[in-house]
Amino acid sequence: MSNDTHDMFNDTQSVSFPQERQSHWEVFPYPTGGVTVYENPPAFVWLPLPQDTDHTVCYTVTVEQADGTPVLCEQVYGNTYVPTRLFSAGSYRWNVTAGDAERGWETFTVAQNAIPFIRPTADEVLQSIPEKRPRHLFSMSELAELKVSRADALDTLRRCIEQAYRDGLPARPQYHTDEGALPYREYFGRFRDFCDRSLVACALGYYLLGDKEAGAFAKRLFLHICDWNPGGPCSLCGAWGDEVGLSCARCFPAVFDLTAPLMNAKERAYAAQAVVSYAQQCEDRLLRLDYMKNPGNSHAGRLPAYLGEAALSLWGEPGMDPAMLRRWLAYALQVYGGMFPFFGTPDGGWAEGTFYSTSYTKWYLPFFSAVARYTGKSFFDRPFYRNFARYLLHFALPDHELHPFGDGYWCSPESPEWPGFFAQNPFRVYADVSGLEEARAYDRALSQQKLFSLHLLDVFLPTEALIRNDGFTAAPTDADAFPDAGFVSLHSGRRNPAGDLHLMARASKFGPGSHRQPDNGSFALFAGGTAMLCPSGYFGRAYGTKHHMQWLNTTKAHNAILVDGIGQDFSNFRHTAEIVSCGIENGIREASLDMTASYPMLTRWVRTFRMTDAHTVVIEDDIRADHPVEITYPLHMLSKPADCHAIESDVPPMSLSVTRHGHQLLVTPDNGCFVSLSLSDRFDVALNEGEPEQYHVQMPSQYHAYYTTDKKCAHHLRVVYRIF
Numbered sequence: 001m002s003n004d005t006h007d008m009f010n011d012t013q014s015v016s017f018p019q020e021r022q023s024h025w026e027v028f029p030y031p032t033g034g035v036t037v038y039e040n041p042p043a044f045v046w047l048p049l050p051q052d053t054d055h056t057v058c059y060t061v062t063v064e065q066a067d068g069t070p071v072l073c074e075q076v077y078g079n080t081y082v083p084t085r086l087f088s089a090g091s092y093r094w095n096v097t098a099g100d101a102e103r104g105w106e107t108f109t110v111a112q113n114a115i116p117f118i119r120p121t122a123d124e125v126l127q128s129i130p131e132k133r134p135r136h137l138f139s140m141s142e143l144a145e146l147k148v149s150r151a152d153a154l155d156t157l158r159r160c161i162e163q164a165y166r167d168g169l170p171a172r173p174q175y176h177t178d179e180g181a182l183p184y185r186e187y188f189g190r191f192r193d194f195c196d197r198s199l200v201a202c203a204l205g206y207y208l209l210g211d212k213e214a215g216a217f218a219k220r221l222f223l224h225i226c227d228w229n230p231g232g233p234c235s236l237c238g239a240w241g242d243e244v245g246l247s248c249a250r251c252f253p254a255v256f257d258l259t260a261p262l263m264n265a266k267e268r269a270y271a272a273q274a275v276v277s278y279a280q281q282c283e284d285r286l287l288r289l290d291y292m293k294n295p296g297n298s299h300a301g302r303l304p305a306y307l308g309e310a311a312l313s314l315w316g317e318p319g320m321d322p323a324m325l326r327r328w329l330a331y332a333l334q335v336y337g338g339m340f341p342f343f344g345t346p347d348g349g350w351a352e353g354t355f356y357s358t359s360y361t362k363w364y365l366p367f368f369s370a371v372a373r374y375t376g377k378s379f380f381d382r383p384f385y386r387n388f389a390r391y392l393l394h395f396a397l398p399d400h401e402l403h404p405f406g407d408g409y410w411c412s413p414e415s416p417e418w419p420g421f422f423a424q425n426p427f428r429v430y431a432d433v434s435g436l437e438e439a440r441a442y443d444r445a446l447s448q449q450k451l452f453s454l455h456l457l458d459v460f461l462p463t464e465a466l467i468r469n470d471g472f473t474a475a476p477t478d479a480d481a482f483p484d485a486g487f488v489s490l491h492s493g494r495r496n497p498a499g500d501l502h503l504m505a506r507a508s509k510f511g512p513g514s515h516r517q518p519d520n521g522s523f524a525l526f527a528g529g530t531a532m533l534c535p536s537g538y539f540g541r542a543y544g545t546k547h548h549m550q551w552l553n554t555t556k557a558h559n560a561i562l563v564d565g566i567g568q569d570f571s572n573f574r575h576t577a578e579i580v581s582c583g584i585e586n587g588i589r590e591a592s593l594d595m596t597a598s599y600p601m602l603t604r605w606v607r608t609f610r611m612t613d614a615h616t617v618v619i620e621d622d623i624r625a626d627h628p629v630e631i632t633y634p635l636h637m638l639s640k641p642a643d644c645h646a647i648e649s650d651v652p653p654m655s656l657s658v659t660r661h662g663h664q665l666l667v668t669p670d671n672g673c674f675v676s677l678s679l680s681d682r683f684d685v686a687l688n689e690g691e692p693e694q695y696h697v698q699m700p701s702q703y704h705a706y707y708t709t710d711k712k713c714a715h716h717l718r719v720v721y722r723i724f
Contacts, residue, residue, distance in 0.1 A: 017096070017103040018047040024513035024573035025296035027079065027339055031094075031108035038346060038383045038472075040114040041083040043338040046096050046103055048079040048293055055292075059098045066091035066107070078292055080338040086116055115386070115472065119337035120377040122330040128374035129315050134207055136257040136313055136370055142462050143208065153459050154208060156449050161205045161214045163451060164198035169224050176233040176240045183695075184233075185542045188243035189419075192454055195225065195247040200456040203258040208460065219262045222255050226274040236281040237288075242299060249278040250302070253309035254366060254457055265318075272317050279310035279328060291335070295342035298352065298360065298514050304340075305364035308332030312370055332367065336379050343510075348387025348473075349485025351510040353406025354395045358423035361388060365429055365458040372465055380433045380466050386473050389427060389434035393476045394489035395504065396426045398446060399497055399529040401638075405487070405506045405522070407515040407543065407552070409535055410699070413453070417539075417697075420453025432463040434473040479589040481582035486510060486520075488582050488591040492614040501723055502526040503609055503617055507577035507593035512553070518568030519558035520577035521595040521607050525617065527663040527723045533559060536636035536702045538687060546690040551683045560595070561605065561621070562632035568598045575599075580606070588612055601625060615724070621717040628711035633674065633719075635667065635705040641679060656705055663723055667705075670718040674707040 021028070030045045031037050049057055061081045063071040071092065072083060089112045096103040130139055138146060147154065170191060174181035182190070199221050206215030225248065228234050236245035252275045260268055282303040291300050311329035314320050343351045343360065350357030368385075372378035379385065395403060402410050403422070411417060413424040425446035431439035452459065478491040486508025492501035505523040512518040517535070525533040537552030539545060551557050555567020568575040575598040582591040589611035596604050604624040611617050623631060635641075639660040644651040654677045656667040681703050688696040709715055 017098075017101050018050065019103070021047065021573075023294070023296070024511065025294040027293060027295055027342070028509075029106070030339070032106045034107045034109070036109045036111050038111050038114050039381075040086050040089075040110055040116050041118075042087075042108065042110070044081045044083075044094060044096075045339045046079050049098055049101060052079075052098075053290075057098050059096050061094065061096055063092055063094045066093065080292060080334070082119055082338050084118065086118070089114065113472065115381050115383065117381050118377065120333060120371055120375045122326050122333060124375050124377075125312070125329060125333070125371055126315060126326065129312060131316065133260055134257050136254050136309065137204075137366055137457065138207075138460060138462055139373075140207075145464075146208065146460050146462065150460055152447055156452055157201055157205060157208065157459075159450065160197055160201035160452050160456075161209075161211065161217075164202050164214075164217060164221075167193060167198055169221060170194040172228050173233040173240075173244060184241045184243075188241065188247070191244050192247055192420075194221070195251050196454050197452055197456060199225070199255055200251055201452065203255045204456065204460060206262070207258060215259065215262050218255065219259045219267075222252075222259055222271060223267060226271055230274065230277040230281070236278065236303075237285050245278065245281065246299065246302070248274075249282055249306040250363065251457070252278055253306065253313035257313045268317075269319060272314055272320070275310050275314060276320075279307055282307050282310075283328060283331070286331070292339065295339060296514065298343070298356070301340065301342065301360065302363035304332040304335040305367040308336075308367045309370070312367075333371075336364065336368070341384055343485075344384040344388065345482070345484030346383040346387070347482045347484045348384060348389075348391040349482030349487055350388075350391065351485045351508055352515045353409060354403035355408030355411055355422050356406060356515050357388075357391070358396060358426040359421050359455070361426075361430070362423055362455050362458055365461060369429075369458075369461040369463075369466075373462065376465075378466060380429075381468075385430065385433055386468070387434070389430045389436050389439035390473055390476050390480070391482060391485075391487075392426050392430065393436070393438060393442075393494075394480060395487065397497070397529065398442070400502075400526060401529060401531040402524075402534055404504055404524040404535050405519060406517065407539065407548075410538060420455060423455050424449055424453060425455075429458055429461060429463055429466070432467045435468050435471070436473055436475060438475070477584070479582055479584045479591065481579050481591065483579045484509070486577065486579065488579055488593070488609070490582075490589040490591060490609060490611045490617075492589075492611060498528045499614065500526075500528060501611065501614055501617070502529075503611060505591065505593060505607075505609060507579050507595060509576050509578065511573040511576045511598070512568060512570045513573045517553055517558060518555045518570045518575060518598070519560055520568060520575065520598045521560040521593055521605065522555075522558035523609065523619070524559070525665070525721060527665070528661075530661040530663050531638055532658055532660060532663060532665040532723070533635055533637055533721075535559070536704065537683065538697075538699050540687055541691050541695045541697055547683065547685045547687050551685040554684075556632075556634055556684070557636070559635055561599075561623070562634070563599055563601050563623075563625070563629050565630075565632065566601065601629065615722055617721040619717075619719050619721065621715065623715040623717070625713055628713055629715075630711045631709040631715050631717070633707040633709075633717065635707075637703050637705075638700060640681065640703050641705055643677060643679065654707065666722045666724065668720045668722070669707065670720075673709065673715075673717045673719070675710050676708045678706045678708075680704045680706070 093105045093107045175184045202214040202218035205211040233240040234244045307328040311325040368379045427443040431443035490503045537557040540547045553570045577595040580592040592608045606622045644655040644657045658665040
């Protein structure tokens with residue numbers, strides 16, 4: 001530690017360590033609150049001192065056993081630390097100090113079955129890189145096995161190559177200078193076809209199929225895109241959006257590895273420099289963001305992988321700076337061995353919801369795979385990756401009509417709105433990592449595709465080295481919770497999808513922000529995969545439309561409550577919630593959620609879900625305030641509801657009926673819960689409001705029911721939902 005830094009703390013006796021996050025981008029300190037950790041050694045993460053804007057403050061990390069026996073005391077820079085040796089199972093406490101500032105002791109327990117994982121170093125990886133190409137996605141020695149195990153995918157690959165020839169070469173972007181040119185939103189969607197599909201497919205075809213024509217086209221297309229100024233509208237850091245640059249940064253390292261032998265020396269140096277340019281932009285963006293402190297930036301989480309892939313692909317190339325490549329690789333290994341993933345939690349959940357989970361868990365797979373094959377040390381061994389398939393088995397079921405929660409919940413893999421962004425096969429790689437046969441069955445079924453969309457870089461990754469049969473990943477049950485990410489899932493019978501009554505609900509410590517709506521306490525209900533109750537709202541043309549921000553990102557658009565017309569605040573990440581309990585007792589599936597922190601005007605809101613039989617869910621709400629309040633109880637659906645009592649007098653008042661795809665849902669509140677019911681087929685903010693007519697979109701209609709109460713200090717609401 002420098003004398004200047006030490007003096008700063010000696011002169012500022014009142015310096016205090018931050019204990020609470022100040023934005024939804026910041027890290028969650030970990031491990032805290034007596035948590036049990038399931039990787040050994042754990043990664044220690046803390047909020048840095050406010051003065052430490054350039055990571056020049058030296059922190060001392062101290063770990064002791066519960067009885068005070070010293071375990072380690074290390075000095076580090078930055079706000080993460082991963083020990084280089086294993087811990088014994090048992091109870092510990094840890095602290096962080098810097099000068100006179102002290103964070104305070106936090107306790108944790110290392111589980112008996114914690115996964116041992118000593119992180120790989122940059123030197124370990126670099127010393128293991130094969131000299132002969134290809135060496136990134138796979139090696140020549142793996143080709144024979146891949147051709148057998150991925151035979152169906154090879155047929156799809158051939159179709160993608162033929163489509164690449166038909167598509168030809170892309171036009172350069174002009175949306176930054178020409179108002180009449182294809183706009184950014186439409187351009188980057190189309191560019192993914194050329195870069196993420198055509199370029200990668202043809203490069204893969206050269207090696208996997210021995211297709212020289214495909215290799216020649218891949219080289220031509222690669223150099224064509226390299227001709228575009230990476231500092232212009234294709235930049236990761238420019239003023240025109242980053243999606244084109246993200247595709248280039250994502251695909252260039254692997255394509256360079258696959259096509260380098262086809263290039264002469266000048267072409268190869270030119271293409272290598274394009275890889276360097278995008279990697280430098282990745283590094284610049286990560287450092288400007290201070291990603292180690294602010295991992296909640298959703299686009300940035302993939303960038304360390306692209307840095308690492310560039311280092312692996314360019315290592316040994318003439319003219320490359322070894323120190324630069326080693327720095328890139330070391331940064332990637334530090335991120336993925338430490339506080340990452342931010343939205344992916346040890347329980348396997350993804351806080352931003354299913355739609356984003358299926359893509360955002362794909363971007364770094366090639367880098368992880370390469371590191372595992374080179375060193376025998378696999379990031380896939382970390383708890384999130386081992387548990388992720390279990391989350392998918394609840395929330396990414398392909399026979400479900402939509403997939404709550406978060407932005408994009410309405411999209412499917414074949415959606416023309418965002419083709420392939422809901423990954424065509426979310427289970428690929430993760431099924432093998434989990435060891436769950438049910439996940440492998442979905443992997444096999446979802447591998448049958450006409451064309452690949454967006455995600456080709458993980459299709460042919462060797463997975464044999466990633467398969468574990470140690471039973472770490474628990475098989476999903478009919479009542480599962482993902483408490484760190486904040487989701488519960490109740491099924492009447494998972495093994496019978498056609499007859500399954502499935503309820504999902506959200507209660508998350510992440511709160512709203514980014515791609516997460518202010519919807520803690522909201523739920524969705526499915527019958528045989530049909531959405532009977534669901535969130536409402538869409539993007540519109542793209543993220544950030546008036547409809548998206550002023551409807552979808554309001555609590556009213558979801559199946560959670562309003563208090564005197566007010567819901568949770570999208571701008572307040574402290575509007576959080578927690579899962580109190582989830583399980584099965586006497587055949588009843590039950591979960592309890594506490595959303596009190598999301599409603600500062602309340603003293604309590606606890607919502608309990610009970611699935612009492614294969615056809616019935618009972619939802620009870622305990623709501624309290626220190627003054628009389630009115631509660632609005634929204635319900636949203638894809639089919640037009642009917643007020644049953646208005647039609648049949650023998651049905652209890654304010655009973656609601658929804659019929660969809662052969663299923664009928666009857667909603668029956670207890671007498672006295674509500675004083676009114678209103679139905680609507682309109683959003684408060686129209687889907688295309690504020691958008692030019694040529695960009696208007698058409699999406700399926702949605703319908704809305706709003707129950708209201710009288711004003712009271714305490715409300716006990718009980719509503720029965722029955723499927724016929």
